[in-house]
Amino acid sequence: MTISRAAITATGGYVPDKIVTNAEISAAVDTSDEWILARTGIRERRVLEPPAATSDMAVIAVQRLLEERGLSALEIDLIICATVSPDHVYPATANIIATKVGASNAWGYDIGAACAGFLFALWTGAKFVESGTHDKVIVVGADTMSRKTNPRDRETCILFGDGAGAVLLERDNRGYGLIDGIMKSNGSGQEFLYQKAGGSKYPSTEQNVKDGDHFVTQSGAVVFKHAVKGFTEVARQIMDRNGLGPGDLSFFIPHQANRRIIDSASSNLGLAPEQVLLNIDRYGNTTNASIPLCIWENADNFEPGQNIILASFGGGFSWGGIYLSWASDGARLEELSL
Template sequence: MSLAVRPVVGRRAKISALGTYVPPKVLTNQDLEKMVETTDQWILDRTGIRERHVLEQGKGVSDICVEAAKKCLAARGIAPTEVEAIVIGTVTPDMMFPSTACLVQDKLGAKGAWGFDVSGGCCGFVYALQAGVKLVESGAHKKVLVCGADANTRMTDYSDRTTCVLFGDGGGAVLIEPAEEGEIGMIDFVHEVDGSGGVSLNMPAGGSLNPSTHETVDKKMHYIHQDGQAVYKFAVRKMAESTTRILERNGIKGSDLGCFIPHQANKRIITATADRLGMPEDRVIINIEKYGNTSAGTIPLAMETAVEDGKLKKGDLVLLAAVGAGFTVGAALLRWEI
């Protein structure tokens, strides 16, 4: 293995702690069989999902982020007041404004911190992660909290069997800090957007183009609208391209990785990418059966699964990858330093 660590102006950054949260309510495939024309086997065969979590009424994505952040900071042993900046990756904010970062800062008690939201679809976490990394690498901050979370069930049409089986709620948080001497931390990233794909996966109403009216509600324009075939084809191609690119330019092979942690959109997309990379099956993290697609929440949740299963250990090379609405594409390579 030849790892050519790309130069960083300033200092290197690392993930120093992780915390996740999913709501307690569970929606199983058997539950969906009673709600829409589908079957447990049909869902399993096409997506690999068995169940997903649903956020309770009266709660928002900020609450998911706060619970995950509490666990993250407790794992690191620091107080919320030590956090200097908060970056939230989400497409399901509590409201249009203020930002979810503002709500999290207040609920968490991170007095003195500033922050902002990143809308990257299912790439929300990897995009927010790089924003946090650059804040640390630049020397601007020493402790940046990055969250990836979504409450997709809030915008899911449960009369549409092609989409309602896919989505769940949940997320996670990581703390970004300067790497210590001898640590590598974050190595490289590849990001891309292709706005021509926006028509294939979107929520048409609720913004400035189609503000909320009785007509937009009646037309179900506040739900997820998806061209499944177009999204699937793009995701398979671009996840493979982005991961291959980042590995090749850093002089490593898929077999050199400790684990591959992809966005959990569809089991077939994950396995197709892993095959392209030559990744051993036991190093590919898949937990979609428990959570469904939680958009920006999938990668931190999969990180926790990898740690719990003993597949992610200190010193491991880790590859992250996601494709989402936009279309957005993101991949990141790092050394796990926890």
């Protein structure tokens, strides 16, 4: 019996040109390159300069994806954008992306689930493909967190960077593709990692802007503990119910939140360093972009049938994991319907 699944068949990514080093941050707040590197694994991050916005980064990522696959934007059925830094509250950034790339036959919407948003969007997009209603779905993860970070808050200003990544989902009839996923959320964690102002509960006012309430706020120690637990549990559950041991995984692609979180979770899962893909040292925490950027940068080294687990944890709290069997690169796509 042929198994039909949604598979990643092309990727694209973009990071801004401007690099902000730990030394530059250390000149503004009481920290140092050594302190930041030891606690986060971050050496530098990319920052998007105004007037460019989140959609501008996403457009480049999508254009690179379309070029890789040899597609016209008119062939795309749906664009889902995972972001917590949209161009506007509305319209959806996904719709702006579609217009800018010329995907006039696509509809789209945004998903906001903090750093877990890309996995939520990827799992959702896969269902549109698996149902047979959509042939080509683009899932974007893009954020401009530099505009939501208080440059005087040492807890957060050292962490975040800007970027965008995108993947194309199509049907694969060989048994490759997205095989399993677990998505979780728990709103009781909202006070430990959130943006207080800017929503309906605390609309933006002159006072809360002065107070910095429109910047991201986190309790680092609490988030660290929950993130390690969340990463580990979803990955282990997926591995157990699919009969996978550490040696069966080719790669583990975690959300690039903090190197110590990644190392703790990877150790708990019994994974070797070479199985864990990283970009946090160069880009920092790019929120929804971190996992698709990792996929984009490493896709040329993947082989069909390799087992990969993605895992993420974000504010709110929200977290999840996805198990996929890598399908192909564009050159092998002709085989997908055989």
